[in-house]
Amino acid sequence: MKGVTATLSKPAPRIGPYEVDPPVVLAPMAGITNVAFRRLCREYGAGLYVCEMITARAVVERHPGTWHLMTFDEDEDPRSMQLYGVDPKTMAEAVRIIVGEGLADHIDTNWGCPVAKVTRKGGGAALPYKRRLFADIVAATVRAAEPAGIPVTAKFRVGIDDEHHTYLDAGRIAEAEGAAAVALHARTAAQRYSGSADWSHIARLKEAVRSIPVLGNGDIFAADDALRMMAETGCDGVVVGRGCLGRPWLFGELEAAFAGRPLPPGPTLGEVAAVLRRHAELLVEHDGHDKAMRDLRKHMAWYFRGFPVGGDLRRGFATVSSMARLDELIAQLDPDVPFPVDAEGPRGRQGSPGKVVLPYGWLDDPDDPCVPAGADMMHSGG
Structure with missing residues (x-):
């Protein structure tokens, strides 16, 4: 297919000093992407493998469970950590600890969580609606990471729901505030994991964000899905989440596909x-x-x-x-x-769409920079 050939010849994206080749990122998944699962996936192919979500408040408070989650293999390079926070000061302090103690080489920031316990306090996928606050957090995180040369990236969703899309503003803001790359899960928070991801939003984000890589996420369940996403949207790489559940060898298939080699046969x-x-x-x-x-x-x-x-x-x-x-x-x-044919396709949680629970008055003023009360979490991993 013509578009796929063009995609394969595209240069590998760079996230700060790190070349992501093949252009494949393991999405952080709560309770899944611990050091054991990441090692298993890395044994099949190269790319970038992100640990499960770490909360900034828990880093600052040195929560023992969180520090256990912040475990990386000795040969894991770069060590990629996803950080969640809603307060610029807390995010900056957590990054200073991570930098000062040499705990990670890349920090991804989480703006895509659709879970009610997070959005009802203004966190996760709800927060990019507050443009000034979002800018303040990204800027504070980038500044705290700069002395060590650690790149900061941002992963977000299309928006809260179909009436409140935030991704184009989020992409432009992240780019302006110094993020090294952005990634879009092409669903709204209201969709959760239901229905289909709308890849056309990834294409629009790629048009809006020009100076840093744009990665696409959503409904990559086979190597061909990744090639099609890049061919159809022009994105610089893909982020794989549920597609690798119970299937870590998918990363070997992706590496082969991006190298133009035949895919290895499915395992017995x-x-x-x-x-x-x-x-x-x-x-x-x-x-x-x-x-x-x-x-x-x-x-x-x-x-x-x-x-x-x-x-x-x-x-x-x-x-x-x-x-x-x-x-x-x-x-x-x-x-x-x-390996059975019907093992292909969607896997993991899907569920149903639903109304996003938000703090009272959350949608009144998108330029309100105030930190949402009670949204800082003390636990990590989701």
Whole structure:
């Protein structure tokens, strides 16, 4: 396809000093993109792999759970951290700590969370509506990171809902205040993860933001989706979220696609089981045995999607409590079953669209620079 060929010849985007080649970023996902999952994904391909969301307030307060989430492999380069905050001063202080203690090499800022407990206090996808406050936070974050040469990026959604689009202003503001790149999840907060992402918004953002890379996010479930997004929108790279759930080898497929090589064949059931076993080992190393087993359970349906695994066996995987039991269950799988066609397509949470809960009077004045009361969170990871 003509557009895809043109996309493949496009230079890899740079985020500050870092070339992102292939132009693929792992989206930060709460409870998913910990150091174990990032290592698993990195074993398949290059790119940029972002840890799950870290809250600025929790960094400043040195919350033990947050500091555990801020774990990177020794060979992880660059160490990419997503930071959430609603107060310029708190964001700047958190970045000064991160910079001073050498904890990360790239900071992404979160303006896309659609969860009600966040938006009802003016955080996440609600905040870019407040243009002056958004500018103040991005500027403070960039200034705090500058002494160490750490690039700051911004990831946001189309807007609150179809009546309140904020992404073009957010992109221009982030660019003006010194962000090294912007990424757009092409859904509104009201859509949550339902329906389809509207990639035409990514194309419009690319036209509006000229001096820094624009990355596209939304509905990339296969390598061809990434190529099509870049061909159709002109964006500089893609951000992959739910498409890699239970499918870390997607990054190998993306690397092959962007290099113009044939895609590797999908894994057999035995190969998937080996990846699952590797994931379990990495989780145990990071979190200890019991927590790792609890965390692993939510990945089971994603790993076995489309495979002919019986109900009893699926229930066993979904309630697994030990590595020994995991091995017993894996031994009952037929390792030669080929990768099923119906394993492709959307995965992860989808849900339904709904009204976005906002603070009282939030939409009255988009130029109000006041920090929303009570929106600073003390917990990280979403």
